[in-house]
Amino acid sequence: MVKILVAGFKGRMGHTTVEMVLNHPGFELVGVYDPHSIEKNLNEINEFSELDVPAYHQLSDIATGKVEVWIDFTSPKAVFENVKFALEHHISPVVGTTGLKDEQVAQLQRIAKKNQVGGLIAPNFGISAVLLMQFAKQAAKYLPDVEIIEMHHDKKLDAPSGTALNTAKMIAEIRSEHYQGNPDETEVLPGARGANFQGMRIHSVRLPGYVAHEQVLFGGPGEALTIRQDSFDRSSFMSGVAVAVSKIGKQHELLVGLENLL
Numbered sequence: 001m002v003k004i005l006v007a008g009f010k011g012r013m014g015h016t017t018v019e020m021v022l023n024h025p026g027f028e029l030v031g032v033y034d035p036h037s038i039e040k041n042l043n044e045i046n047e048f049s050e051l052d053v054p055a056y057h058q059l060s061d062i063a064t065g066k067v068e069v070w071i072d073f074t075s076p077k078a079v080f081e082n083v084k085f086a087l088e089h090h091i092s093p094v095v096g097t098t099g100l101k102d103e104q105v106a107q108l109q110r111i112a113k114k115n116q117v118g119g120l121i122a123p124n125f126g127i128s129a130v131l132l133m134q135f136a137k138q139a140a141k142y143l144p145d146v147e148i149i150e151m152h153h154d155k156k157l158d159a160p161s162g163t164a165l166n167t168a169k170m171i172a173e174i175r176s177e178h179y180q181g182n183p184d185e186t187e188v189l190p191g192a193r194g195a196n197f198q199g200m201r202i203h204s205v206r207l208p209g210y211v212a213h214e215q216v217l218f219g220g221p222g223e224a225l226t227i228r229q230d231s232f233d234r235s236s237f238m239s240g241v242a243v244a245v246s247k248i249g250k251q252h253e254l255l256v257g258l259e260n261l262l
């Protein structure tokens with residue numbers, strides 16, 4: 001049984017992940033963590049009243065010897081310290097939380113290497129999103145003028161989404177940086193052209209009713225291509241999380257992108 005701690009256990013993703021872990025025959029939930037929670041045990045929450053799982057509020061209280069995998073669905077402000085703690089205590093992080101800066105990822109990869117601990121940072125655990133990013137990178141070889149529109153629920157903290165940023169980074173690996181649009185254009189309203197990543201524009205929509213969606217738009221002479229993925233429910237991420245948890249024990253570095261484990 002893989003012994004798992006879920007950080008962010010009361011959040012939208014954390015709660016879904018707790019349910020997945022509890023229902024997975026190969027996983028054991030050995031702890032949950034959230035410094036903002038008041039529960040001392042998960043059984044203080046009605047739907048989990050039959051369980052006996054410690055709920056930690058401080059990193060120093062966590063019985064790290066009992067934890068093999070740290071699943072993190074917290075916040076952009078919290079994730080770096082959480083993952084650093086996990087790696088330094090030889091716990092393999094499976095990180096869904098977005099908003100880490102490139103230098104933070106590089107620093108965590110150095111810590112992972114020093115401690116010989118495997119882990120994964122995945123901006124999106126949904127297979128439709130993983131495929132979208134792969135297809136977009138391929139398409140950009142032939143249609144290098146790209147704009148990304150990501151649409152999420154209106155409670156999301158970071159913009160653009162980690163998935164959109166990762167899509168742009170993957171495209172940038174094969175697309176030479178160049179400006180898109182009229183070089184003399186002006187934004188009558190600041191921000192009208194969206195965020196700029198090496199000349200690619202990224203637009204973030206935040207609306208109730210949405211969960212997680214992304215369109216990648218390509219334009220070329222006389223034609224266009226749109227690739228779209230939709231996550232209608234947070235269950236869409238769970239098979240990817242389960243695959244990562246099952247495979248991470250064999251890794252000895254901090255990987256970025258679920259495709260590395262598929």
Ligand SMILES: NC(=O)c1ccc[n+]([C@@H]2O[C@H](COP(=O)([O-])OP(=O)(O)OC[C@H]3O[C@@H](n4cnc5c(N)ncnc54)[C@H](O)[C@@H]3O)[C@@H](O)[C@H]2O)c1
Nearest residue numbers: 008010011012013034073074078096097098122123124125
């Ligand atoms: N990779 C993916 O497939 C994927 C999918 C969905 C969401 N996400 C990302 O997951 C993150 C969480 O999303 P959400 O919608 O569940 O957010 P949420 O706000 O519903 O949940 C976050 C939870 O983390 C808790 N928290 C805050 N600081 C903490 C800390 N230091 N340690 C432990 N817990 C802490 C909060 O109290 C909250 O309950 C976001 O960064 C989001 O972008 C990733």
Ligand SMILES: O=C(O)C1=N[C@H](C(=O)O)CCC1
Nearest residue numbers: 098123124156161162163212
């Ligand atoms: O709900 C969110 O927040 C999501 N965040 C990730 C991102 O920022 O790309 C993945 C999709 C859902």
